[in-house]
Amino acid sequence: MPPMPNPQGVYLGVDVGSVSTNFVLVDPQRSPHEAVVWKKYLRTQGAPLVILQQGLRSLQEAGSWEVLGVGTTGSGRHLAGAVLGADVVKNEITAHAIGAQQLEPKVRTIIEIGGQDSKLIILRDGVVVDFAMNTVCAAGTGSFLDQQAGRLNIPITEFGPLALQSQNPVRIAGRCTVFAESDMIHKQQLGHGMADILAGLCQAMIRNYLSNVAKGKKLQPKVLFQGGVAANVGMQRFLQEALGHEVVVPEHYDVMGALGAAYLAQENLERKGDGATRFVGFKLLDNSFQSRARLCGECPNNCEIVEIWLDNEFLASWGSRCGRSN
Numbered sequence: 001m002p003p004m005p006n007p008q009g010v011y012l013g014v015d016v017g018s019v020s021t022n023f024v025l026v027d028p029q030r031s032p033h034e035a036v037v038w039k040k041y042l043r044t045q046g047a048p049l050v051i052l053q054q055g056l057r058s059l060q061e062a063g064s065w066e067v068l069g070v071g072t073t074g075s076g077r078h079l080a081g082a083v084l085g086a087d088v089v090k091n092e093i094t095a096h097a098i099g100a101q102q103l104e105p106k107v108r109t110i111i112e113i114g115g116q117d118s119k120l121i122i123l124r125d126g127v128v129v130d131f132a133m134n135t136v137c138a139a140g141t142g143s144f145l146d147q148q149a150g151r152l153n154i155p156i157t158e159f160g161p162l163a164l165q166s167q168n169p170v171r172i173a174g175r176c177t178v179f180a181e182s183d184m185i186h187k188q189q190l191g192h193g194m195a196d197i198l199a200g201l202c203q204a205m206i207r208n209y210l211s212n213v214a215k216g217k218k219l220q221p222k223v224l225f226q227g228g229v230a231a232n233v234g235m236q237r238f239l240q241e242a243l244g245h246e247v248v249v250p251e252h253y254d255v256m257g258a259l260g261a262a263y264l265a266q267e268n269l270e271r272k273g274d275g276a277t278r279f280v281g282f283k284l285l286d287n288s289f290q291s292r293a294r295l296c297g298e299c300p301n302n303c304e305i306v307e308i309w310l311d312n313e314f315l316a317s318w319g320s321r322c323g324r325s326n
Contacts, residue, residue: 007066010037012279013262014055014084015095015255016048016076019115019143020228023055024258025065028266032102038062039255048076049289052083060282069269069277071095071261082308082316083289085280088268092257093131097121099260100224103250109219111239111247112256113209113229115142120213134213142228148184148201152194159198163234166199173204180204202234206242221245226253287311296320 010025025038040058042051059065071088072080073095081089096119100107110121118141122130149156170187173179180201187197223243229235230253240247252259269275290309295302299322307317 007064008037009066009068011262011266012059012067012070012084013095013255013258013260013265014052014070014072014074014080014086015092015257015261016044016052016072016074016080017114017116017257018044018075020044021048021051021055021074021076022255022258023059024252024255024262025059026259026262026266028068033251035102036252036259039252039258041254044076048079049083049291052080053285053289056084056282057285060285067277067279067281068275069265070279071263071265071268073257073261078316079291079306079308083280083284083310085278087265087278088261090261090264092119093121093128093133095257095260095264096226097123097128097260098263099252099256099258100226100250101126102259102263103252104222104224104248106222107224108221109223111209111219111223111225112227113141113205113225113235114227115146117141118209118213118227120209120217120219122217122219130217132213132215132217134209144180145201145205145229145232148181151181152198154194154198157231160202160231160233160235162195163198163202163232164237165195166193168196169199169203170196171204172197172200199234199238202232202238203242205235206239210242219243223247224253225249226256228254230254289315298322 010027013024015022021042021044023040026035027037040055042055044051070084070086072086073090073092077089096112100110108123112119118134120132149159170192172183184197225247230249236247236249288311292307294305296305301321303320305317305319308315
């Protein structure tokens with residue numbers, strides 16, 4: 001039997017969102033542009049516990065690793081942190097900012113458009129000084145692009161290149177998904193070409209972002225465009241035109257939150273000094289998890305408490321605004 005290879009020391013970052021769950025392994029011995037040794041993008045599909053185990057199984061099969069620490073972020077960060085035994089659990093703003101700075105230290109503006117929400121992060125001298133998020137409507141997010149590409153029978157990978165072929169983009173209402181779709185159908189009925197309609201939709205999404213999320217904030221270069229929508233070259237180009245300067249799509253644009261979480265885990269453990277991670281290990285693959293919800297009646301808040309159970313033993317809970325039930 002051949003000898004087992006020496007495991008590679010890595011930090012694991014996990015970003016659990018409503019649409020996707022992203023995994024990143026970072027080698028602390030390498031430079032930031034070479035540090036990502038493995039990454040995985042999975043659709044959350046409304047089953048984050050299942051996807052966490054699936055991602056961990058893919059990680060185990062991809063190589064021999066010594067996980068030195070774990071960081072989690074995203075809307076499901078508390079769930080992932082409890083299940084994985086995370087060393088640090090951070091919000092998306094912090095994680096995206098740290099990930100971006102590792103790849104582009106001079107970044108001053110981060111535009112992040114994901115599957116269900118969008119974010120703006122303003123940095124000055126390496127410090128987050130302002131941020132904004134849009135989580136109310138899916139207009140201007142990846143899920144809306146996916147929906148429209150499907151309706152038009154266009155592979156989402158061809159959406160951006162087709163938009164770049166436009167000579168006369170049409171103007172489409174982008175404030176609301178319902179109005180945008182109706183406007184697109186109307187433009188089709190008038191005989192406008194597909195490329196002009198797609199380009200018009202890109203421009204509408206950018207107008208919506210700048211007026212709703214940015215709200216007049218000064219977006220200074222260097223500007224990074226990240227999140228799943230950054231894969232759309234049409235969006236990148238029209239964003240550059242709207243801002244009047246270069247917009248950079250970083251190499252790991254699709255997993256920047258997870259990347260930042262991995263670096264935050266490294267920073268946290270190095271600051272502690274003992275190097276002891278809370279990561280539960282790959283035995284997680286043999287465990288059975290259940291999530292349960294209940295209403296707390298301890299005070300008038302009537303908070304909905306989420307509980308995680310591991311093989312029928314209580315593991316963690318959150319959701320209490322007053323702290324009595326967590």
